[in-house]
Amino acid sequence: MKLTVFGATGGIGQEIVRQGLAAGHEVTAVVRDPARLTVSGTGLEVFRADLADPEALRPAVAGRDVVFSGLGARSRKDAGTATRVTVPVLRALEAADVRRLLVVSAAPVGPVPGGEPALDRAVRAVIGTLLKDIYTDLTTMEAELARSATDWTAVRPPKLTDGPMTGTYRTVVGGTPRSGRTISRADVAHAMLAMAGDPATVKQGVGVAY
Template structure:
């Protein structure tokens, strides 16, 4: 049994992280902005708005944890920026309390997004097929430009930290069942892949906690 903190435990992936961690017998702390959305849960619940994070609350939430898993992201365009702001606060709280293992959710498209810490990313992701490379990725990057930049800056914050971090980069998320069968790839996208379920992203994040080969890596996951 490990002590696990799930950040954004009310979200699509966050709920799977919470339920799968509890089902595996872990001692879980859920960091959420709206505890009513959780319903009744055996997890310890810490209320924190990560757009306006309070260091003391977060330090209390993460102190003593074996791992922190975050599925934080902006549910609406107006909330864009929360992934980088909230993750910076989580990283600072972990650094202050000596907690080292952090796994966060980013997105497959972020590998080709320029950010202050990575100003010259590759133009195309080597894993992307022709349709993804020339049709879907350019359109998605135009539509979700600010959202992807927020995630790219979040990745910069991890790379600049002293934590044992891992970035999970899924493509389009589905609300389909847990299969436990998926492909993964380090630092590039999974070849010609477009989908993954939120349940499988959560399952893979939990599996990566004790996998040293994933530390300081971006790991793509897809069917």
């Protein structure tokens, strides 16, 4: 397949690029600073672009089968980033008539799983308060996805780690894995690549966790 990855220099984005190339896909990595991209290989195209301009992004997505985005806030001071950078991506996809899009969101944006233990509910409440601005931004971003013409999927991981890819994790379409506290960035990337061809995940939020 022909893939485009936004946020390709981030932890999840680089993993999508790396795993996509390893699987034999053609991958276009959209970056602001090519020097920060540590992945290389046959089938890789590096596309430098201003993320604020949909027209500048259009060549990066035209003719692609699937587009992935790992764009978002890296800290509380960056709250608002996810929506701000995702909207131009949506406009570029719509202009290029490319439909499949998978983005990274976060577990607290999804529904509370049934029967969640008291400790997990307490932790969720504390994190939700501390990172309220970030989760509000992600909720707004998901609303923009829902209004778009794309076949979107919002992948909602809990706390991210730098652990290895295991390929062993839980996913819940339209829900959140019970007591799912962590997952590696590599496994989030693995899950996103697997979901790309799964029609059950289209226009859905998908919780993913160990």
